[in-house]
Amino acid sequence: MMDSVNLAALTENAARLGMRIQETLHEHTRDLSIARGGASLFDMPDDKNIGRQLEFGSDRERLEAVKRLIALTSKGRNVSNYFPQVVKNVASQDLEIRKLVYIYLLRYAEHEPDLALLSINAFQKDLTDPSPLIRAMALRVLSGIKVPMIGHIVILAIKKCAADPSPHVRKAAALAIPKAHWLDPSQQPTLITVIQSLLQDHSPLSIGSAVIAFESVCPTRLDLLHQQYRRLCRMLVDVDEWGQVNLLNLLLRYARTMLPKPTIAGDAGSESEDLDKDLQLLQSSAEPLFHSRNPAVVLATIRVFYYIGSPSSLCKVVNPLLRIQLTSKETERVVLPYISAIVHEYPHFFSSHYARLLVCTNDPQQVKRDKIKILLNLCTTENHQALLREFIDYADDPDDLVVGDAIHAVGQCAQRVPTCARQCISALLAMIRSRNDTIISNAIVVLKLLVQNQLHENPSERESRSQDPLKIITQLAQRIDDIKHPRARACVLWLTGQYCPSGGGGTIIDGIADWAPDVLRKAAKSFIAEDSIVKTQTLTLAAKLFVLCPSDHRLELLCRYVFSLGKYDLSYEVRDRTRMLTSLLSGVLPSVNGPQPEISMGEGVVLRREQVKKVLFEGKAGTADNTSLTVGHNYLIGTLSLVIGKDMHADSFLPEWLEAGIDPALRENKEDTFTAPALRSIASVSSSHPAGTAGITPIVLTPTNSTPTNTARETWKDLDSFYASDSEQSEPESTSDEHKREGGKEEDDHSDSEEDDSDDDGEESGNKSGEEAERWNSSQES
Numbered sequence: 001m002m003d004s005v006n007l008a009a010l011t012e013n014a015a016r017l018g019m020r021i022q023e024t025l026h027e028h029t030r031d032l033s034i035a036r037g038g039a040s041l042f043d044m045p046d047d048k049n050i051g052r053q054l055e056f057g058s059d060r061e062r063l064e065a066v067k068r069l070i071a072l073t074s075k076g077r078n079v080s081n082y083f084p085q086v087v088k089n090v091a092s093q094d095l096e097i098r099k100l101v102y103i104y105l106l107r108y109a110e111h112e113p114d115l116a117l118l119s120i121n122a123f124q125k126d127l128t129d130p131s132p133l134i135r136a137m138a139l140r141v142l143s144g145i146k147v148p149m150i151g152h153i154v155i156l157a158i159k160k161c162a163a164d165p166s167p168h169v170r171k172a173a174a175l176a177i178p179k180a181h182w183l184d185p186s187q188q189p190t191l192i193t194v195i196q197s198l199l200q201d202h203s204p205l206s207i208g209s210a211v212i213a214f215e216s217v218c219p220t221r222l223d224l225l226h227q228q229y230r231r232l233c234r235m236l237v238d239v240d241e242w243g244q245v246n247l248l249n250l251l252l253r254y255a256r257t258m259l260p261k262p263t264i265a266g267d268a269g270s271e272s273e274d275l276d277k278d279l280q281l282l283q284s285s286a287e288p289l290f291h292s293r294n295p296a297v298v299l300a301t302i303r304v305f306y307y308i309g310s311p312s313s314l315c316k317v318v319n320p321l322l323r324i325q326l327t328s329k330e331t332e333r334v335v336l337p338y339i340s341a342i343v344h345e346y347p348h349f350f351s352s353h354y355a356r357l358l359v360c361t362n363d364p365q366q367v368k369r370d371k372i373k374i375l376l377n378l379c380t381t382e383n384h385q386a387l388l389r390e391f392i393d394y395a396d397d398p399d400d401l402v403v404g405d406a407i408h409a410v411g412q413c414a415q416r417v418p419t420c421a422r423q424c425i426s427a428l429l430a431m432i433r434s435r436n437d438t439i440i441s442n443a444i445v446v447l448k449l450l451v452q453n454q455l456h457e458n459p460s461e462r463e464s465r466s467q468d469p470l471k472i473i474t475q476l477a478q479r480i481d482d483i484k485h486p487r488a489r490a491c492v493l494w495l496t497g498q499y500c501p502s503g504g505g506g507t508i509i510d511g512i513a514d515w516a517p518d519v520l521r522k523a524a525k526s527f528i529a530e531d532s533i534v535k536t537q538t539l540t541l542a543a544k545l546f547v548l549c550p551s552d553h554r555l556e557l558l559c560r561y562v563f564s565l566g567k568y569d570l571s572y573e574v575r576d577r578t579r580m581l582t583s584l585l586s587g588v589l590p591s592v593n594g595p596q597p598e599i600s601m602g603e604g605v606v607l608r609r610e611q612v613k614k615v616l617f618e619g620k621a622g623t624a625d626n627t628s629l630t631v632g633h634n635y636l637i638g639t640l641s642l643v644i645g646k647d648m649h650a651d652s653f654l655p656e657w658l659e660a661g662i663d664p665a666l667r668e669n670k671e672d673t674f675t676a677p678a679l680r681s682i683a684s685v686s687s688s689h690p691a692g693t694a695g696i697t698p699i700v701l702t703p704t705n706s707t708p709t710n711t712a713r714e715t716w717k718d719l720d721s722f723y724a725s726d727s728e729q730s731e732p733e734s735t736s737d738e739h740k741r742e743g744g745k746e747e748d749d750h751s752d753s754e755e756d757d758s759d760d761d762g763e764e765s766g767n768k769s770g771e772e773a774e775r776w777n778s779s780q781e782s
Helices: 001-030 050-056 059-074 081-088 095-108 113-126 132-144 147-163 165-184 185-199 204-217 228-234 239-260 279-289 295-308 313-323 329-345 353-357 365-377 383-395 400-418 418-433 437-455 458-466 471-479 484-499 515-524 532-548 553-567 574-583 609-618 640-644 670-688 721-729 735-781
Strands: 262-268 271-273
Touching: 001 353, 050 081, 050 418, 059 081, 059 095, 059 113, 081 095, 081 113, 095 132, 113 132, 113 147, 113 239, 132 147, 132 165, 147 165, 147 185, 165 204, 165 574, 185 204, 185 239, 204 239, 204 471, 228 279, 239 295, 279 295, 279 313, 295 329, 313 329, 313 353, 313 471, 329 365, 353 365, 365 383, 365 400, 365 640, 383 400, 383 418, 400 418, 400 437, 400 532, 418 471, 437 471, 471 484, 471 515, 484 515, 515 532, 515 553, 532 553, 532 609, 553 574, 574 609
Parallel strands: none
Antiparallel strands: 262 271
């Protein structure tokens, strides 16, 4: 019985102890959000007790209430009805509550301007708080309240904080200047004065924000940077990362506007570069930023070197670009247009690094296209075999745009390196046998360009080629039924009509290749179902064949049939082409228009057969299609237009160079003139020491009195010689300065004579002491 009672009591005590431990743990972990996680603030429903907690709750309840308001605000809820209760906590002693209240006020002060004015006094009081964090937060909220009537108060607060001893507060003042300028644009002269004082700040923490304020308020007042240019260059390494980006862009704009343009003189073998010292200072100050971990800083530094550096210094951008390319996929998307722009101008910089720019399977579409464009510009006689194999492999990509770029790159390789033209044509002919219409169409388009270029070469060069271009056209014409893509079919029809006379005399129709009329027959058979671009090329082919042999009855009937179909086609382009060709052929085939009256070109002008042939065959024979891979880069490095590939509104610009630049004396600063001689004197002293005493500092004793001393005084032997020389001296000089110098000399001489007298006295005293010692010894002996 007793055992059961003890067991029950023990169980009850253990349960109480467990409850007490749970309550204590819940109480102590409430602030750490362990008992109820921070994510629960976003999941809690709206509570009407928030207003009561803000007014009558403890600091802990108020903190929780403000947290819930911020959470509801982040979810898009409108909690502006709690604005009066929140404003009362603006002077809370709890720093966490005050931070959250500041965030709330920044969000809803514009909706409640009258109530926001009630907190102005609290913010002005916080501007004198001992903590620089509180002062900076107060200015941030005061400038963020978008109420125009407090514009002058914000200006006064900015002027006060701009002279604050804490650089964190001065940074907040610089960031508040654009907001104050938006509130009251008439205060621009006052704000420019504040910006000028902030640009003279020696703390790198606030320089980046001062540059942002400068770009927002007075971006054209580059004259404010004259005396600060060299100091800003030296401070570039110590500024924060995003401040470095803004400062680099500003210094680049200043250099292009105020400094002389670099010049390169001499021949190609021996070129000498002439760079201004301030340009060299900017380059040497920005070069350490190549090692920054922020890709934006590296890209801004590359922009500086690209637009103000010499070609010899531009090679320094290669390794930084390749390094940040591997940072992330997003960074690679931005870096590749930079590389493409530089490679377009200086391909030899990246020619040995093409292996680091190869296309990967998981690359995005635009990244693949940019890499193909870069690799094509890097194609040389040394690496064309490796790049050609890469382009052929890229033709199997699932993306149609990438396939088109890869096949066009194969054609460009044949034009850049003529020795690989045979290999390129063989690869393109193999692509025609593919089942993918995209591959076939692009391969035929590229073959058309290659064949057209080869047929316009000299006959001797054409004979040296192993593959005859006419045989390639014959192969394409025989596969007209297998080619389904409209653009590819149009290319085959154009090649057939343009070069069918080059095949020699035909056995069926004299002067026309045997396969040309059959191509026209197949195209006329499917004319109704074809695309507009194929129909226009079919009409052109019919006109060319008929002009070559107008006496053939079968060609005449086929030509009339095609023209009758084109005359009533639904596409206006096809109808216009038909009307143009029938008017052109009216002199060769008068009845081509049917029973209607003849329509001749011009005002009653009828062309002969030779004239019509010249118009049809030599009109566009020398033109070739240009692909996007050969388009130059017209966008500036560092702009969004370069990355997107389109003109972007309000994109940054770059001013043109000045030929001579402004006077360098305007950039001289008192601090630079005072510090430079000190550095030179230290260097001269250190260089004057011999090698064995490099670490020994010489000690120089200076007299404490103001009496000048004669450093080159004579050494007197004794007092008699001194008096003898004094009597032999000439008469005293008339000038007072000489008397002073003589008096100083006599004082030195008297001091020397006194030293000699003291020496004589010492000798006499020594002799006397010796005689007394002898007398004492003799008395002892007696």
